[in-house]
Amino acid sequence: MKTRASPGFFMDVGMSVAEVIRHFSQRTDLSIDVNDVVDLVKAKGLQDEIEFIGVDYDTSIILGNFQKWTRRPGVYANPIYGVDIYFHRHLPLDWQRFVCCKELLHVFDPAFSLASTVEDIQKLTDRIGLPPEMHDWVKDGYPAMSDHIREYEALAVLLPMAARNQLAEPYEAGRVSLDAIARLADIPHRYVALAMHDAWPAVYERLMAMDGQEGA
């Protein structure tokens, strides 16, 4: 049985997810390129080599998968870190972008939410496989909770609050549809519906309030 890898590997990201959200929050030019997020994270000191891997999945089971690895090329050599982001290559582009952004944000996973042992992964797959209505924030545990939270955070990055707010009044007046906003932001309709809901600003504030608990 492998032992748990050191969570210290994650200290090399010199920012939090909330800072990423804040960085993009004033953007009004859509869509946001996921590669801008990659470049930002790397500019802040992430040393990992990130690869995006388009594969064929059964999308009824999973849409994406984040894996972080380390290896030491020699006894005295510094460890090399790698991040593999798998996604279903035949998803519509809006879904591909969203899945990749959500998975990318897992580079910020704090030590307490890592899944790196067989037991961790058994528990994680056990919880995320539950029907959505059976998700339980208490029983799910931090790794599964992280899988859910990163979806909201990816939404906050890909539909920045400044852009969302400019769209809110025309949307409420019926002058612009969710479909049109989804095409503009190039993210899935179901997430746009959440972002344009009256409750989203409060959810957004909660995400921002998690600042410091994500990247540490």
Place this chain on the structure above:
Amino acid sequence: MSVPSKDSIAECLFSRHDMTLVDVKFFRGTRDDLITGEEICAQMKSAMEQRAMGAADVSHRAPISAHAPIDVADFLANL
């Protein structure tokens, strides 16, 4: 609840002797009913095999949008 066996996870994620796993996460699929851990692990294993066989699309860059960026103000002005 059906959880993946330790053997299936180990075969999938812990057989790369030069690499140490640090973290794994998933984006759940579209099915509304129960998805078993075995099913999830089978998909993960399949994806890793596709990559190992050179059948995956590997890039250092994320998928990009097919349309050029549009400022929201310009978008609204053209409604």
